[in-house]
Amino acid sequence: MLIHSKQNWEMPARGITPESTWRNRREVLQSAGFGLAGWALGGGYAGAQQAARPAGQGAAGAAAWFREGKSNPKFNRQDISPEAAATGFNNFYEFSVDKQQVKNQVGKFQTEPWKVEITGLVNKPMTLDLDDLARRMQSEERVYRFRCVEAWSMVVPWTGFPLADLIKLVEPKPEAAYVRWWTASRPKEMPGMVSQPWYKWPYYEGLRMDEAMNPLTLVATGLYGKPLPKQNGAPVRMVVPWKYGFKSIKSVVKIEFVRRQPATFWNESVPAEYGFYANVNPGKAHPRWSQATDKRIPTMEVEPTPVFNGYAEYVAKMYKGNEI
Ligand SMILES: Nc1nc2c(c(=O)[nH]1)N[C@H]1C(S)=C(S)[C@@H](COP(=O)(O)O)O[C@H]1N2
Numbered sequence: 001m002l003i004h005s006k007q008n009w010e011m012p013a014r015g016i017t018p019e020s021t022w023r024n025r026r027e028v029l030q031s032a033g034f035g036l037a038g039w040a041l042g043g044g045y046a047g048a049q050q051a052a053r054p055a056g057q058g059a060a061g062a063a064a065w066f067r068e069g070k071s072n073p074k075f076n077r078q079d080i081s082p083e084a085a086a087t088g089f090n091n092f093y094e095f096s097v098d099k100q101q102v103k104n105q106v107g108k109f110q111t112e113p114w115k116v117e118i119t120g121l122v123n124k125p126m127t128l129d130l131d132d133l134a135r136r137m138q139s140e141e142r143v144y145r146f147r148c149v150e151a152w153s154m155v156v157p158w159t160g161f162p163l164a165d166l167i168k169l170v171e172p173k174p175e176a177a178y179v180r181w182w183t184a185s186r187p188k189e190m191p192g193m194v195s196q197p198w199y200k201w202p203y204y205e206g207l208r209m210d211e212a213m214n215p216l217t218l219v220a221t222g223l224y225g226k227p228l229p230k231q232n233g234a235p236v237r238m239v240v241p242w243k244y245g246f247k248s249i250k251s252v253v254k255i256e257f258v259r260r261q262p263a264t265f266w267n268e269s270v271p272a273e274y275g276f277y278a279n280v281n282p283g284k285a286h287p288r289w290s291q292a293t294d295k296r297i298p299t300m301e302v303e304p305t306p307v308f309n310g311y312a313e314y315v316a317k318m319y320k321g322n323e324i
């Protein structure tokens with residue numbers, strides 16, 4: 001992200017999978033009502049998904065705990081990125097800094113069984129496994145724009161539930177003002193931890209309590225109607241769509257409610273370049289590049305970056321304007 005001057009987000013044309021390859025054959029066959037034109041014009045994923053699978057029915061071959069959830073029409077879009085882009089072009093430094101290699105380095109990563117410990121300033125600390133999460137939380141599908149600080153973007157259909165629902169379950173104490181979380185630390189399964197010992201592993205992130213409670217903040221367990229692939233942060237990750245992608249921590253094992261603003265991985269590594277808040281702001285350049293536009297993966301089409309990544313109506317009221 002910061003050490004390499006070469007912009008490795010430049011995805012070579014040969015790395016782009018044609019739509020016909022990534023599209024699931026079963027979905028194609030079953031979505032007779034959705035012709036090729038529908039796919040090409042956008043909306044193909046959601047449309048075919050609805051036609052192919054009644055709501056609530058799991059994707060074929062999915063993990064037993066996984067519940068797909070209904071599409072939330074409030075958070076839907078027609079410009080969903082190809083699945084192969086979202087699952088083949090990843091930032092997950094525990095495995096590799098090469099975005100197109102992450103998916104080839106996750107083979108040893110054991111994501112089931114999995115436990116998430118919730119601790120700190122709460123009345124009901126608890127440890128939940130994937131079945132508990134699926135049983136106690138109501139999942140839905142939301143299509144969010146995703147904006148990396150490196151000036152690329154995607155549009156991704158996540159399956160998940162609002163973090164606020166989980167927070168209500170554990171009953172934070174009044175003095176809990178921030179939430180922090182950690183990624184699993186498994187050097188034997190995560191080759192990037194070993195090859196890059198200079199980073200402050202394990203990866204850690206956090207939010208202010210009102211940000212964590214914001215209805216947009218999602219705990220994701222799936223994407224494209226299936227359980228999260230390992231390279232996207234299986235089995236459970238955060239998605240904070242109005243902030244730069246590095247706030248959306250992957251493969252979370254621990255959540256803690258605390259009094260003070262927690263340190264975060266990238267802010268502690270390079271404070272001048274990556275803030276705690278990291279709200280998407282096209283008007284504020286990164287020290288080394290403009291944030292005014294971004295490139296959509298995989299077409300590399302340049303688009304203006306919207307304020308708060310397009311979610312100002314939900315989040316602008318939380319800020320005074322001096323948070324970075
Ligand atoms: N544990 C962990 N979480 C992480 C990262 C990481 O390196 N390690 N990278 C972040 C960054 S910089 C981005 S852009 C997103 C990428 O998510 P994606 O691969 O699902 O698109 O994950 C974020 N979460």
Ligand SMILES: [Mo]
Nearest residue numbers: 148149245246
């Ligand atoms: Mo990122």
